[in-house]
Amino acid sequence: GIQVEQSPPDLILQEGANSTLRCNFSDSVNNLQWFHQNPWGQLINLFYIPSGTKQNGRLSATTVATERYSLLYISSSQTTDSGVYFCAVEGGGSYIPTFGRGTSLIVHP
Amino acid sequence: DAGVTQSPTHLIKTRGQQVTLRCSPKSGHDTVSWYQQALGQGPQFIFQYYEEEERQRGNFPDRFSGHQFPNYSSELNVNALLLGDSALYLCASRRQGVGEQYFGPGTRLTVT
Numbered sequence: 001g002i003q004v005e006q007s008p009p010d011l012i013l014q015e016g017a018n019s020t021l022r023c024n025f026s027d028s029v030n031n032l033q034w035f036h037q038n039p040w041g042q043l044i045n046l047f048y049i050p051s052g053t054k055q056n057g058r059l060s061a062t063t064v065a066t067e068r069y070s071l072l073y074i075s076s077s078q079t080t081d082s083g084v085y086f087c088a089v090e091g092g093g094s095y096i097p098t099f100g101r102g103t104s105l106i107v108h109p
Numbered sequence: 110d111a112g113v114t115q116s117p118t119h120l121i122k123t124r125g126q127q128v129t130l131r132c133s134p135k136s137g138h139d140t141v142s143w144y145q146q147a148l149g150q151g152p153q154f155i156f157q158y159y160e161e162e163e164r165q166r167g168n169f170p171d172r173f174s175g176h177q178f179p180n181y182s183s184e185l186n187v188n189a190l191l192l193g194d195s196a197l198y199l200c201a202s203r204r205q206g207v208g209e210q211y212f213g214p215g216t217r218l219t220v221t
Binding site: 101 | 146151153154157165167197206207211214
């Protein structure tokens with residue numbers, strides 16, 4: 001099946017800093033989603049982005065399917081951005097979503 | 110617009126027992142998937158139900174089974190519980206097996 005790798009595994013920022021999270025995948029992509037998991041375990045949808053670029057407030061995402069990666073940008077980070085960020089990819093002829101291991105983000109005030 | 114709901118929120122069971130978790134999909138969705146998330150890991154796909162049938166299955170033993178009802182809600186059953194089954198169980202829904210998935214708040218299962 002498709003392999004999904006996220007980097008960095010951990011990220012610590014001061015409030016106001018910018019960051020880039022990366023998701024690499026090993027095969028052609030059908031669907032790709034970015035999620036934020038809050039401390040209570042709820043997965044919150046950030047972007048549905050199998051290709052192209054999208055923006056939502058301080059967050060934006062880009063998927064370059066031909067080069068098999070996606071990036072999540074967080075600008076002017078806030079303490080409420082803390083949590084784990086996952087990308088989930090369906091690809092390689094399968095519609096079974098494969099999650100990466102996540103990036104754990106801590107934003108200090 | 111009701112989102113995905115799951116019950117119960119928390120559950121404690123003993124090794125060898127059986128457990129049933131429940132999920133109601135987001136309004137307008139007909140496909141339900143179940144995931145297991147161990148501590149510090151990403152969610153792992155268990156199986157997907159569409160039109161009351163299991164359509165796809167991940168690498169989980171037959172102790173894990175499910176059901177989908179005519180109203181699209183779903184149950185996950187786990188028999189002969191092991192300590193390693195302790196995890197957060199997440200349900201997700203989507204429309205016709207494709208497109209964006211939405212997740213419920215999860216059920217945290219502890220096996221002692």
